[in-house]
Amino acid sequence: MATVQTVNGEVECAELGRVLMHEHVFVQNHEFQVNYPETWDDEARTDDAVRKFVDLKASGIDTIVDLTVLGLGRDIRRVQAVAERSPVRIIAATGYYTFADLPTHLRVRGPGRMFGGEEPLLEMFVRDITEGIAGTGIRAGILKCVTDAPGVTPDVERILRSVARAHLQTGVPISTHTDAIAERGLDQQRIFLEEGVDLGRVVIGHSGDTEDLDYLQRLIDAGSYVGMDRFGLDGFMTFEKRVATVAALVERGYASRIVLSHDTSCHSANVPDEYREKNWPNWQFLHITEDVVPALLEAGVTSEQIVTMLEDNPREIFSGASSD
Template sequence: MPQVNTALGAVDTARLGRTYVHEHLFTLTADVQANYPEEWGGEDERVADAVGKLRALAAQGIRTIVDPTVVGLGRHIPRVRRIAEQVPELNIIVATGLYTYDEVPGFFRYRGPGLNDVLGTEVADPMVEMFVRDITEGIAGTGVKAGMLKCAIDRQGPTDGVVRVLRAVAAAHRRTATPITVHTHPESRNGLDARRILCDEEGIDPRRIVLGHSGDSPDCDHLAELADAGFLLGMDRFGINLDISFETRADTLVEMCRRGYAERLVLSHDAACYIDWVDPAHLHLLPQWHYLHIGEEVLPYIRERGVSEEQITTMLVDNPRRLFEGADG
């Protein structure tokens, strides 16, 4: 039976059950948290809050979440493992990779390809070995192995830094067969850039790639183009209803299912137990942005509009399982 790494060890993919493929535990600005801890509060308080929220999610029938928090988003695996040990009924799959919309962090600027012109020779990218080690040996001495690769491309497009990360993620995928999730900006249609770099140039099977945040776009023709290319589309920001309404997000999902694309869709909220990118005083503007929103509001809405239980199971159970198994879908 195929297995996937989780925060508590490898599990059979048959045990993944209902899965949200893009949920953070914590999204943090590491330097700010290290230097201004009052912005964070107490560690025990934050952990207890996360445990309560995840237990409520598990009680709703969700059995697995993928946490795509990587370098650039405040990843801290000892904390994730501490929480996972208190919510063993929920599988937590952690990720490796790097999150940037433009340049690579200073650490990498003069390591690897950044030295090619200086030394006059090809220098291996240390990102690749870092990502592979996270997957095969574990992260930061915790023994927790990553089960997902993460990269990003946003409105800035395929900058040199973004392309470097995408190529490093592709190299790590080729060595480990670990699936990939890509933060995208659908308004810029840069899922097509991800296709060119990761698939056309790097040779990655699009069926092993989730194009995150695809549900930010109501352009079903464009989404169908990406689905027809073989990608899984992340309808994964339910509850973030600022630039796009709840109804528009949900109606786009309904229309994609009506067109026969349920086998190419996965669901999530892109929520977190705590995110320091948003002032807590402003969270009232996003009252539906929490882990329970899909179960409480989205699924009833789409059922009423013709999405079948079979299609819901396909999106929540079958598609994530096939992604981790590498099976045709």
Template structure:
């Protein structure tokens, strides 16, 4: 049995229950909050997040993986306030989220940079995984990186290689953001393989944004899991087509290589609640339990296959992480 670090303390990997593998508690822009403090009501936001995660628990979900990392406003102290008040388990991540460039602090530091030294992100990520985030002792349990429309730019390449090296040093799994329409997941797998990453420890995220089964099959053939993890984000792909893609993949025998999620948040500075309510009403934590699972069952996906995607596969992903 493996002890998995969570925000509220370690959990046995067999006790995570039903897991949503790609979610967020808070997505923040701290610079705006500092300069425009009326944009953040601390007590109201914490209370709201607790209520949303309590409701998620009532919908039968036990754990979320919070893939909020640097670049998305990770604030582990705030997440801890929420995690200590809800029965929903929250797993934290480390890594960096950028589509093109790193911030100046990191662009100036690293091999061949103005401040010429080793890659600082490797040490940052390893410390988060082994010692804890921001001096809290709360350890991350998974690594996160992103490749979107710009592709593997020089700075994105630095992030991906740093994530790969932290994975090799710690054994932590990797979860990614991709643009599947440009087949960025295959590019990520190629780079990870160059770095010696075990591709069976990688979740290629946002794979559910496409119904290109040939592309998804190629990712599977390379050994990785597929994140069908944007249910409710119907502006990218309709509900019906997302469900059908999962149905098609389970019919091919890949229920054990799929994880489900929404990629939504309790609060996001980028997508205010009124915008989501008007334009993306199903992009919410209860959507999978209320709508997706019944639709999968109606299309012939069995309860055993659903349990595989929500329970057994996340358990396998975290169960192979060595205790630290």
């Protein structure tokens, strides 16, 4: 039986239940918190996260994938403190988040770099998956990488290729961040194919930020899943357009290649809580179960297709199976 690593240990993929495939527990800036400690209350933030996940479980969601990696302030011990009290399973990720450049200490190391040596990114990612993160023994269950508006910069390409090679060594799936308007998912697929990755093990993230069905169909026809995973970010694209895009893809026969999520968090240092509440009130964990699923059903998506997107596809992504 195929298994997946969660923050609380290994579980069978068949037990994942309903899964939100692209979320975050905490997006942090540790340097800022260390120098201005009054900006972070660990106990209050942990309690708040647990409350949110208790409500999420009650809404019918069983598992989230926390795609917080280096560059977004991953702190696995803080996530562990939440997971120990959360009824929702949390799957941790490894990888690196940057739109353009790596920090200097990584940029100057590796093949062809100032100080040479082996590629440090690959070693980091594989160790997180096979041994555990930060000495905790908590193993990452998925890889994360980013290609945004700046495109495939030299450092972004290093990350993409290291993620691909870590995937080939460990077998864990890949999930990405993209700028869908710039069609960056195609760049990612090209590099992954050059590295020998089966695109059926890849989720091209933030694909729901575009209505371009031809672009989305190209990603799917190449083998990848598409992440319709920013529900609630209505300032990027309206709720109605996001729902209509998913419904149109389902009508084309692609329910088996779609996953749903919000890309939200219990707390983000990058988005003030008061701004989120005022401008993006739907950008919270209950939006899919309370609003999106009913709207998709009204748009003609069947209950069985909802199960496919929220249960079957995540299980197959982590197990390496395919519904096709």
